Every structure is written in C-alpha cells, then in structure tokens.
Amino acid sequence: MANxxxxxxxxxxxxxxxxxxxxxxxxxxxxxxxxxxxxxxTQHAGDLFAxxxxxxxxxxxxxxxxxxLEQRLAALEGGVAGLAVASGQAASALAIQNIARAGxxxxxxxxxxxxxxxxxxxxxxxxxxxxxxxxxxDPENFRRATDDKTRAYYGETLPNPKLTVFPIAxxxxxxxxxxxxxILDNTAAPVLCRPLEHGANIVVYSTTKYIGGHGTSIGGxxxxxxxxxxxxxxxxxxxxxxxxxxxxxxxxxQAVKPLGPxxxxxxxxxxxxxxLGAALSPFNAFQIIQGLETLPLRIRAHxxxxxxxxxxxxxxxxxxxxxxxxxxxxxxxxxxxxxxxRGGLGGLVGFELKDGADAGRRFIDGLxxxxxxxxxxxTRSLAIHPATTTHSQLQPEEQxxxxxxxxxxxxxxxxxxxxxxxxxxDRGLAASARLPRAAE
Ligand SMILES: *Cc1c(COP(=O)(O)O)cnc(C)c1O
Numbered sequence: 001m002a003n004x005x006x007x008x009x010x011x012x013x014x015x016x017x018x019x020x021x022x023x024x025x026x027x028x029x030x031x032x033x034x035x036x037x038x039x040x041x042t043q044h045a046g047d048l049f050a051x052x053x054x055x056x057x058x059x060x061x062x063x064x065x066x067x068x069l070e071q072r073l074a075a076l077e078g079g080v081a082g083l084a085v086a087s088g089q090a091a092s093a094l095a096i097q098n099i100a101r102a103g104x105x106x107x108x109x110x111x112x113x114x115x116x117x118x119x120x121x122x123x124x125x126x127x128x129x130x131x132x133x134x135x136x137x138d139p140e141n142f143r144r145a146t147d148d149k150t151r152a153y154y155g156e157t158l159p160n161p162k163l164t165v166f167p168i169a170x171x172x173x174x175x176x177x178x179x180x181x182x183i184l185d186n187t188a189a190p191v192l193c194r195p196l197e198h199g200a201n202i203v204v205y206s207t208t209k210y211i212g213g214h215g216t217s218i219g220g221x222x223x224x225x226x227x228x229x230x231x232x233x234x235x236x237x238x239x240x241x242x243x244x245x246x247x248x249x250x251x252x253x254q255a256v257k258p259l260g261p262x263x264x265x266x267x268x269x270x271x272x273x274x275x276l277g278a279a280l281s282p283f284n285a286f287q288i289i290q291g292l293e294t295l296p297l298r299i300r301a302h303x304x305x306x307x308x309x310x311x312x313x314x315x316x317x318x319x320x321x322x323x324x325x326x327x328x329x330x331x332x333x334x335x336x337x338x339x340x341x342r343g344g345l346g347g348l349v350g351f352e353l354k355d356g357a358d359a360g361r362r363f364i365d366g367l368x369x370x371x372x373x374x375x376x377x378x379t380r381s382l383a384i385h386p387a388t389t390t391h392s393q394l395q396p397e398e399q400x401x402x403x404x405x406x407x408x409x410x411x412x413x414x415x416x417x418x419x420x421x422x423x424x425x426d427r428g429l430a431a432s433a434r435l436p437r438a439a440e
Contacts, residue, residue, distance in 0.1 A: 013072055016072040016075035017067065017071025018068040037057060037058070061279070063280075073211070073221050074224070081223075082222065082223050083269055084220070084279075084285055085280055086279060090278035093124075099240065104128075108133055111155075113185070155168075155184055158193070160188065160376070161350050163323050163349075164325075183200070187204075189341060190210050196227065206219075210295065210299060210347070215375065219285070226260065228264070240264065302414070305416075307345065312425065313349070320354045325337035357388065359432040366431025367383055367425075368424055369424035370383040370424055374389060380416070381416060381421055385408070386404045386408055
C-alpha cells in the first residue's frame, strides 16, 4: 500500500497501491496508455531483465495502471501479489498452466462456470493436462483423485446454478497435507469471502463481474496468497524449482526470493504473459479500478436485495423451489454458507417455476426492468433461463446434473430500489402463469 495502510476493505479499495501520481499529483489513478518504458541507463535495463529489480519494461508484461489494480486486489484478499490479465478465462487458464504441463493433472470441483468447464474438459485436456472432476459435496473426493502428478485443486466459492458454497478449509487442509495448492475462483463473492484466510493459496477472478460492476470491461486477476511452500514440494512443482530454459535457467523459487514469496506470480508474469500475451489493457484496468473503489458498498447492496428477492420468491405460488445459499435443505450446505460468506450471501438467486420450460420463457419475456443477458455481477438486475440459452446444448439429463431443471431461472440481483425489482418479478411471474397448464 502506498502510504495509507488499513485492513478494512472499504479503505483498501480506495487507497492500496496508489496515492497521488508522483509526476502530476493526479488523485485518480492515471491511465498509463503506453506500450514501453524508457530505461534510465544500460545498467538499469540489465537489472530489470535480470529481475534484480522489478520495474516496467513492456505493457504486455506489466503496466502502472494494471499495477495499482493488482496491488489493490492483493491487499483486499490479504495476498502478496496480483497479476492482471485480459479476462477471467485467462486468469483460470494461466493459474493452472503456470504449474501444470502435459502429463500432469488437476482435481477440480464439478460445480463450475461453463467457460471454465470447457477450458478444463477440452482445451487443457487437448494440451495434455488432465482435469479430474469431483463432487465437492464430499471434500474427501479431492484426496481420492490425487496422485503424484496432481498439481492443483480447483473450485468456485459460490458456483451457480447450485449456489452451494465450496468447502474451502476442508479441501485446503487435504491439499496442505499432500502438497497440493488450492486455486479458488471467487468471482461471485468478492469481499464476502476471503479465500486465503480459509487456507486457499491462489484466488482467481473474472473482474468483468462484481469487481467492475458497470458491465463495460472484460478483465481477470490472479492473486497469489504467498502461503504455499513451492520449494518444500520441489518434486511436485518442477516448473518452479528447476532451471527454466525460457529465462536463462532461472529457478523461480530462488530467483525472486529476496523480493518475497512471489515466485508463482513472477513466473506467470515473466513467462506466461510474455509468451501467451493475455495482458489487460491499461484502459480496462482503469475501468475496473473505478468499479473496485465502490465494491464493498455495492456487494452489500446486492446481497440485501438478493435476500429480499429470495424471501419474496419463496412465498409465491408459481415457484417450486428457491435456490439461495442459506435456503439449502442440507445442514452442511447451510453451514458452509455461514462459515465462508460474511456480511452477505451475494447477489445470485435461482428458482424453479412449477410449470417448466414454457413458464420460464414467459417469465423472461414478461420482465421489463431485468436485462435478459448471459452475465452476472452487473449493477443492473439480470435474468436468464438457462434451459433455453446457456445450457440448451446439453442433453436433458446433463442439464439436470448441472442443476438446471426446465423451469430454472437465474437472477443476478442488481442494486436498483428493491420495490422496483420486486414489481418487475411480479410482472414476470404473472406472465409465466398466463396460460393454463392444460394448454401447454
Ligand atoms: C464470467 C466468469 C468467468 C469468466 O470470466 P470472463 O471475464 O468472462 O472471461 C469465470 N468464472 C466465473 C465464476 C464467472 O462468472
């Protein structure tokens, strides 16, 4: 943190990593829209390339605007370093490619964002990285799927559509004993959940969602907890512990030791961003910083509105079930929500309409305030009927397995006035029930 140090998220998101531009005194974080940076002299240039000193070389690898975003999110998570990337997809891909290569495997929760599922089941698999999917309902499933080629565990804090919170401390403890780090996608629960405090080692974000909030900019971030001992598990992590031919034989755990426990992040930046090029643009970093500055306020407003929506839906005759973290039938699922989400349960609510797919379609078409989009985490309220959109390519039994019944509707509840949100849901439900069941 530049000058102001605080453990409070409301202060961190405004002050961490930046305080007045040294060149101009500008209070807002400037957009450093530059590709390259002049070296002071040849010694300086040499030291930067040799990683004796960290500093700016080229914007594909680092940028001062991205750096503020990285420092702010790292501060918010209690991590040691951050890496801004072009999208949430790039964040999850690089988080794994940084430590796994062909022949290795990763054990992942089955409850995943669709894009992550495709990345794991198809693209990483085509690259020779096997992803073993296990049900997180029983954390021991992670242990059972582990072998000496396992390089990471992967899960989502609050996956939709099921909205069952991931057993963070339980899986982290298994990984700690076996020497396997836990990577957690915290996109749906920033501020509410601090995964590193519960033992996770790497946090990934799509900043496109709640962190940006305004729905203008795609971006992603990897936060390094600095709490995994890569050196102690040198056999499992050759990429961090053996000489890297792509960086004049650097051994990452040794090369950056004087700079702190940031080997994972420095390697991802200097090799993967360098080679794969999924850099965040300074302009998008600026946009995401604008969102981040009000995130703690917004996430509480999203959570309060979503709770009111969940309670409203529970009492409606058209609705069979409401899916919400504190409404789960299972006591263990409710315990996880209470343990890992603090200060709110997030902005996502799911529900099943009694009358199935056609009612779902009519509900969506009856809405006026909610946007009908395949997105979450916008300040505006959003709705989608997965069976006819995001999950329509799946077989009916695959839809059910992923938690999508024909009448399932997903809401990302925004921060409009709650009266207007409930009035719109009223309109949607009235439309959903318009045709008598016999006519379907
Ligand atoms: C949207 C999303 C992603 C992917 O992020 P992009 O920024 O769209 O690439 C990953 N994980 C979760 C949970 C998401 O909601």
